[in-house]
Amino acid sequence: MQHDPRKIAIALERAPHNELIRAPGGRQFTLRYVDGASEGALAALLACAAPVGTPVAADPESLSVLALAERIAASDIPVLINGPTGTGKEVLSRFIHDRSRRADKPFIAINCAAMPETMLEALLFGHQKGAFTGANAASEGFFRAADGGTLLLDEIAEMPISLQAKLLRALQEGEVLPLGATQPVKVDVRVIACANRDLPLEVEEGRFRADLYYRLNVFPLSLGALCERPEDIAPLAFAMMLRHVPRGMNTPWISDAAITLLAQHTWPGNVRELENVVRRALLLAGDAPEILPQHIVFDRPARLVTDRNGAQAAPMPGTVTPINPAVPAAPAEIVADDMGASGAKLSNIVQISEARAILATLEACGGSRVAAARQLGISERTLRYRLASFREAGIAVAGGRR
The missing domain is CATH 3.40.50.300 (P-loop containing nucleotide triphosphate hydrolases)
Structure with a gap:
C-alpha cells in the first residue's frame, strides 16, 4: 500500500492520546494518532477520504x-x-x-x-x-x-x-x-x-x-x-464504523489487536459479513473509545486464514467466539442450549456473545467491576447496565464487586 507521507502529514494531526475519529459536523473529521505509520491510522485515513457510498480500497x-x-x-x-x-x-x-x-x-x-x-x-x-x-x-x-x-x-x-x-x-x-x-x-x-x-x-x-x-x-x-484482498479489510472496517455511528458521536478506534483478528478471518460472507461484525462491535463496545478483540463476533464459525508460520486454530463447531483467546471461557450458565442452532436470531446471538465476553472478563478480574470495565474499555456504569440487561434476559449473572 503506497502512501505519500507529505499528504498524510497534512491530513492528520498528531496528538499524545488515544486515536479517535471525530465527526463534529457533516463528514469533517479530525484524525488523531500516536503512530502515523500504523495500519489503523492509514486505514482510517482512507475511510475518511472516501465519499459515502464509494468503494474503499487499499489492496x-x-x-x-x-x-x-x-x-x-x-x-x-x-x-x-x-x-x-x-x-x-x-x-x-x-x-x-x-x-x-x-x-x-x-x-x-x-x-x-x-x-x-x-x-x-x-x-x-x-x-x-x-x-x-x-x-x-x-x-x-x-x-x-x-x-x-x-x-x-x-x-x-x-x-x-x-x-x-x-x-x-x-x-x-x-x-x-x-x-x-x-x-x-x-x-x-x-x-x-x-x-x-x-x-x-x-x-x-x-x-x-x-x-x-x-x-x-x-x-x-x-x-x-x-479474504483474497486482505489490505481492504481494515479500511472497510473503518468505513463501516463511520457509516453506522450516530452523527455527532465519537467513532471508536479499532485496536491493532482487533485489526489482526479481522485479518485472520476467512470472511465467507465477504463485505456484508464485515458490516455485520462492525455493527456488532459497536453494540458490544458501547461508549468505549476502542474496539478490542472481545468485541469482534463473526457471523458463523469459520477457520482462520493460515499464516506463513503455520495454521491457525479453528473455532469449535457450532459456537461463536468473539473473546480474546487470552480471556478464560465464560461460566456455563450463559451458554444457551440453542446457541449453535441455525435458526437462532441474530439479536440472541449478539446478546449471548456479549454476555460471554463481559462475564469472562469479570471472572478473570476476580469479580471486580472496576477492573473488568477498564479491561473491556467501557465505563462501570455501562457495565452495570449490561449486567442488569442480562439478568432481565434470563442469563444468570453474579453481582460482582467494585
Whole structure:
C-alpha cells in the first residue's frame, strides 16, 4: 500500500492520546494518532477520504479493478461484473455510473432473483393498460425509467432463458417492446450486469444464452472474495464504523489487536459479513473509545486464514467466539442450549456473545467491576447496565464487586 507521507502529514494531526475519529459536523473529521505509520491510522485515513457510498480500497488487486472501472466509465459499452455474493458489485456499478457522462441521469438497480418470474418481463420492459389481468394502468418499466442513465441487472444468471432473448434485443437495438404494445420504444440505457455464478458454465449447461453472454461480456470485471484482498479489510472496517455511528458521536478506534483478528478471518460472507461484525462491535463496545478483540463476533464459525508460520486454530463447531483467546471461557450458565442452532436470531446471538465476553472478563478480574470495565474499555456504569440487561434476559449473572 503506497502512501505519500507529505499528504498524510497534512491530513492528520498528531496528538499524545488515544486515536479517535471525530465527526463534529457533516463528514469533517479530525484524525488523531500516536503512530502515523500504523495500519489503523492509514486505514482510517482512507475511510475518511472516501465519499459515502464509494468503494474503499487499499489492496493492489482492488485498486487495479477501480482503475479499469474508471476507464470503462468513459464509454457506453456493457459491463459484466463477476464475483461472490457480498463483495461490492453494486457499489462498483454505481462507481462506474457516477464517473460516466450519465452521472446526472438515473441509476436503477434491480435484482433478477428477487422478482417473480411471471412479472419480470413487465417490470423490465413495461406494459400497456389491460395487457394482463390486474394491469389497471400502464407502466413504463425499468428500462424506460433508466432512459439516459444506467440499469444494473444484478444476479443476471437468475433471469429466465425465455426472457434473455428480449434482453438481448434491447441491448442490440436500443429499444424495448412493452407488454400489450405493437410498436417498440427507443431507449438509451447503459446496462451493467452482475453475476455470482460461473456464466461460461451456465452457457455450457444451457441455462444462459451464449449470444447474450458475449453481448454482456464486452469488458468483464472481477471482484475477488474479501479474504483474497486482505489490505481492504481494515479500511472497510473503518468505513463501516463511520457509516453506522450516530452523527455527532465519537467513532471508536479499532485496536491493532482487533485489526489482526479481522485479518485472520476467512470472511465467507465477504463485505456484508464485515458490516455485520462492525455493527456488532459497536453494540458490544458501547461508549468505549476502542474496539478490542472481545468485541469482534463473526457471523458463523469459520477457520482462520493460515499464516506463513503455520495454521491457525479453528473455532469449535457450532459456537461463536468473539473473546480474546487470552480471556478464560465464560461460566456455563450463559451458554444457551440453542446457541449453535441455525435458526437462532441474530439479536440472541449478539446478546449471548456479549454476555460471554463481559462475564469472562469479570471472572478473570476476580469479580471486580472496576477492573473488568477498564479491561473491556467501557465505563462501570455501562457495565452495570449490561449486567442488569442480562439478568432481565434470563442469563444468570453474579453481582460482582467494585
